[in-house]
Amino acid sequence: MAAPHPPRIDLARHGTQVHVHAWNASGREIGQAYLEPPFAPLSETCKRDLEDLRRDLGRPDLQVMVLRRSEIRSAYWRGRGLGTAMYLAAAREAARQGAALVADECHWRSTSADAKRVWTGRRFNAQVARRGLVAYWTGVGARPNPAALAAWRPECDAGPTPRHVDAGHPQAARIARLVRLVAAWRRDLVRWLRQQGGDDLWNDVANLARNEGATLRRLAAKAGVRFLGVGSSRVAFLLDGDEVVKIEYNTIDEIGSANLRELRRWVHDPPAVARWYAPVTASAPDFSWITMVRATPLPAIGRFTPPPGAPRLGDEVVRENWGLYCGRRVLVDYAGD
Numbered sequence: 428m429a430a431p432h433p434p435r436i437d438l439a440r441h442g443t444q445v446h447v448h449a450w451n452a453s454g455r456e457i458g459q460a461y462l463e464p465p466f467a468p469l470s471e472t473c474k475r476d477l478e479d480l481r482r483d484l485g486r487p488d489l490q491v492m493v494l495r496r497s498e499i500r501s502a503y504w505r506g507r508g509l510g511t512a513m514y515l516a517a518a519r520e521a522a523r524q525g526a527a528l529v530a531d532e533c534h535w536r537s538t539s540a541d542a543k544r545v546w547t548g549r550r551f552n553a554q555v556a557r558r559g560l561v562a563y564w565t566g567v568g569a570r571p572n573p574a575a576l577a578a579w580r581p582e583c584d585a586g587p588t589p590r591h592v593d594a595g596h597p598q599a600a601r602i603a604r605l606v607r608l609v610a611a612w613r614r615d616l617v618r619w620l621r622q623q624g625g626d627d628l629w630n631d632v633a634n635l636a637r638n639e640g641a642t643l644r645r646l647a648a649k650a651g652v653r654f655l656g657v658g659s660s661r662v663a664f665l666l667d668g669d670e671v672v673k674i675e676y677n678t679i680d681e682i683g684s685a686n687l688r689e690l691r692r693w694v695h696d697p698p699a700v701a702r703w704y705a706p707v708t709a710s711a712p713d714f715s716w717i718t719m720v721r722a723t724p725l726p727a728i729g730r731f732t733p734p735p736g737a738p739r740l741g742d743e744v745v746r747e748n749w750g751l752y753c754g755r756r757v758l759v760d761y762a763g764d
C-alpha cells in the first residue's frame with residue numbers, strides 16, 4: 428500500500444548514538460528508533476551470523492551498530508513501509524560508519540513480530556546483504572519507487588536548522604596527518620615566494636597552489652588518500668566512506684576562514700537554501716578542517732551557468748564548485764561572500 432505523502436526521515440547524531448526520526452507531511456513525529464554501538468557481546472546466534480556476513484562480503488573488519496526501540500507512533504502508518512524506510516535509513520547510516528545493522532535481540536533485548544517482518548521483508552532485503560538479524564546496507568538491486576526514494580535517502584533532505592555537525596571524526600588520525608603535511612607544503616610555498624619577493628602573499632600562494640597538483644597527489648598518497656582538488660584557500664582529499672576533507676592552507680584569520688563560513692551556512696541556512704549545499708559532516712574546533720559528503724564532478728561540457736534558484740554567493744558561477752549529489756546539483760564550495 429503506497430502512502431500518499433512519503434514520510435521524511437532524518438538522522439541526528441548524539442555522541443555515539445544516531446537517532447532516527449520519521450515525520451509526516453504536517454511535521455508530526457510518526458516514528459523513531461536509535462542506533463548505537465554494542466556495549467556487550469552479541470548473542471551466539473548473531474555472532475555466527477555476523478561472521479557469515481563478513482565472509483559473504485569479504486569484509487572481515489565489518490563492525491555492528493544495534494538498532495534499538497524502533498517504534499511507529501501512528502496507527503495510520505503501520506503496514507505502509509515506514510518501518511522498512513526507517514530500517515533502511517539506519518542500515519545506510521551504519522554502512523556509512525563501516526558497520527552492519529543488528530536487531531535488539533542480538534544484544535540483550537527482544538525483537539517484536541512487526542520488526543521481524545521488516546527484517547525478512549522483500550523491500551528491506553532488496554537493499555541489504557543479510558544473515559539472520561544482521562544486515563549490511565548495499566543499496567544494490569533496489570528499484571525504489573519515487574515516493575519511497577525520499578524516505579530511503581534521508582541525508583538528501585537538508586532538514587530543519589540548526590543542523591548537527593560532529594566535532595570529531597572516525598578518521599581523525601589520518602586527517603591530523605594531512606593537516607601537518609599541508610602545513611609543511613604551505614611553508615615550502617611561502618619560503619619559495621619570499622625568495623621571489625612578491626608583495627601579495629595571499630594571492631601569490633593561491634596562484635601557485637593551482638599548479639601544485641602533482642605535489643598534492645604525492646602528499647595525499649603519504650596519508651593513504653586521494654587528492655581531489657585545490658582552491659584559493661583549501662585543499663580537498665577523499666577519505667574512506669565517500670567523504671571529503673577540506674583543509675585550509677591560505678587563511679589569514681578566523682574571520683577569513685572559508686571552512687567557518689561554509690559550516691555556518693550548513694548549520695543555519697533554511698532548508699530551501701541548504702538543499703543546494705553538499706552537507707558538512709564534521710569540523711575541527713578551530714575550523715582548520717571540515718568534512719563534507721562527496722559529490723560527483725559535473726562533466727565539463729559547454730558553457731556553465733548555475734542552476735536557476737541557486738543561492739547567490741559568488742562561488743556559484745564556477746563549475747568546479749558544483750557536484751552531483753542525491754541525483755541533483757549541489758555546491759561543494761559555498762564559502763563565498
Ligand SMILES: Nc1ncnc2c1ncn2[C@@H]1O[C@H](COP(=O)(O)OP(=O)(O)OP(=O)(O)O)[C@@H](O)[C@H]1O
Nearest residue numbers: 656657658659660661663671720721722747759760
Ligand atoms: N564535496 C566535494 N566533493 C567532491 N569534490 C570536492 C568537494 N569539495 C571540494 N571538492 C574539490 O576540491 C576543490 C577545492 O575545494 P573548494 O572549492 O571548497 O576550495 P576553495 O579554496 O574554497 O575554492 P575557491 O578557490 O573556489 O575559493 C573543488 O573545486 C572541488 O574540485
Ligand SMILES: [Mg+2]
Nearest residue numbers: 658747748760
Ligand atoms: Mg572552489
